[in-house]
Amino acid sequence: MYKLKKNVEIRNVEHEMSVWAIFNPHFDPLDGASLGDGVLLCRDPRLSSLGYRVLAPKKADILAGVRAVGLNLMRSSVPMYTAHRYRLGVGEGIDEIPYGKYLTLEANGDYLNGVSEKKTGFLGHELMSSRSEAKRLMPVLFESEPSVGCALNSPIEDMMGRSKTPLGYLMGIEGRVGLGLMRVANALTSGNVKLKNVFAKCIKPYWWP
Secondary structure, eight states, rough: OOOOSSSOOOOOTTTTTEEEEOOOSSSSSTTTTOOOOTOEEOOSSOOOOOOOEEEEETTTOHHHHHHTOOOOOOOOOOHHHHHHHHTTOOOOHHHHHHHHTTOTTTTTTTTTTOOOOOOSTTTHHHTTTTTOOSSEEEEEEEOOOOTTTOTTTTTTEEEOOOOOOOOEEEEEEEETEEEEEEEEEHHHOEEEEEETTTEEEEEEOOOOO
């Protein structure tokens, strides 16, 4: 626990405000655009392909606001956005990035503007000096949709059985797109992996250095 030496009021506004994501690899930048009164718009600081984040009053018509600035976008869904994130190899939330179980680098925090190597003195800084590429979150693209029985943390193995230990573990899945915490070198060398009896391919995200 950490104590702030300031008086801070935390209030639940979920019944007043909504959070949106606007993502499309082909639209023009929305920087400076106005989507309505009381609407806050900013780029997702993690990755340009994640588009923009919007905080808006519940009554705001965000889709109409986007179209009013000349963009013809359709309303998406949470599963579609989740699959988009998984294709990029980006995790979020305590299910995909369990509290206290991940190193910042394993969650790609150093690639997603989550860590500043210019700053020191923060928790976990000592780990930055021994950066390891051993494990990272990576996209896993399945040939067919895995069955319901493929639970989170299920082992992802080399398709040819060349490794006695799993190449990684499933951290999220949406349709035929998954997110795995993978041993990077082994996963990229193998390429072809399997989750139970479903074949897949583990790929290096385009935005990695």
